[in-house]
Amino acid sequence: MIPLSDADKPKFVASRRAVDFVEDGMRVGLGTGSTAAWMVRCLGRRVREEGLKIAGVPTSTRTAELARKVGIAVVTLEDAGWLDLTIDGADEFDRDLTLIKGGGGAHLQEKIVATASDRMIVIADPAKDVARLGAFPLPVEVIPFGWQATQKLVQRLLAGMDVDGRTATLRMAGDTPFRTDEGNYVLDLHLGRIGAPRDLALHLNQIAGVVENGLFMDICDTVVVGHADGTVRLIGRAGKEETGRIDLADAESLIADL
Numbered sequence: 687m688i689p690l691s692d693a694d695k696p697k698f699v700a701s702r703r704a705v706d707f708v709e710d711g712m713r714v715g716l717g718t719g720s721t722a723a724w725m726v727r728c729l730g731r732r733v734r735e736e737g738l739k740i741a742g743v744p745t746s747t748r749t750a751e752l753a754r755k756v757g758i759a760v761v762t763l764e765d766a767g768w769l770d771l772t773i774d775g776a777d778e779f780d781r782d783l784t785l786i787k788g789g790g791g792a793h794l795q796e797k798i799v800a801t802a803s804d805r806m807i808v809i810a811d812p813a814k815d816v817a818r819l820g821a822f823p824l825p826v827e828v829i830p831f832g833w834q835a836t837q838k839l840v841q842r843l844l845a846g847m848d849v850d851g852r853t854a855t856l857r858m859a860g861d862t863p864f865r866t867d868e869g870n871y872v873l874d875l876h877l878g879r880i881g882a883p884r885d886l887a888l889h890l891n892q893i894a895g896v897v898e899n900g901l902f903m904d905i906c907d908t909v910v911v912g913h914a915d916g917t918v919r920l921i922g923r924a925g926k927e928e929t930g931r932i933d934l935a936d937a938e939s940l941i942a943d944l
């Protein structure tokens with residue numbers, strides 16, 4: 687048996703706690719990324735071992751593949767209509783539960799799915815908890831047509847925004863531009879600090895060629911932070927907090943899914 691790596695421990699702990707919120711009959715949005723992958727495995731185990739009946743709406747082709755592999759019934763958002771809950775990772779979250787997402791380029795589908803849900807729970811490790819957003823580059827999905835013009839307009843906008851850095855770089859996958867599931871490109875905005883996230887998000891989405899930015903405001907209801915020692919912290923709106931503990935040995939049967 688391969689031991690759970692130190693990097694995976696907080697992801698497993700947060701995921702294991704978050705799937706307790708899933709109830710029989712729910713339509714559940716399934717996030718994307720390394721943390722969300724643990725959540726999908728934890729949820730798959732509940733489906734297999736407890737007979738939990740859920741419909742999962744994945745936010746990427748990667749997540750769809752994993753969900754099917756672990757036994758979750760996968761449906762489209764169109765089929766589900768509306769969702770009870772979405773559980774997803776994040777690249778950063780602040781005190782207002784505003785998020786930066788899209789490190790894996792999935793933030794467009796993730797935002798559509800999360801906003802079509804009654805509730806969004808974010809699962810994270812302690813490194814994602816920031817006093818101010820912006821150290822993580824902000825992903826912005828753009829249409830490939832005329833993307834250089836869009837990049838110029840984004841940089842022109844940044845010149846008037848409350849941020850420290852102002853470069854927007856095209857995300858690459860080797861020698862070619864990275865493509866999202868929709869076939870679009872991603873500009874990563876190196877801002878260092880985002881002083882007014884709402885202002886920035888609204889202005890970015892006004893630029894022709896911008897499809898969606900990775901700032902999630904007023905969408906997340908609860909953040910579940912997992913720690914490597916098994917402790918878990920739930921942060922709700924208005925700073926409401928709760929702590930708990932997850933047994934790390936509980937991850938063993940999931941390691942085979944890796």
Ligand SMILES: O=C[C@H](O)[C@H](O)[C@H](O)COP(=O)(O)O
Binds near residue numbers: 789
């Ligand atoms: O596009 C990717 C998503 O927004 C991820 O949820 C985010 O990047 C966090 O990923 P991870 O859990 O791998 O740090």
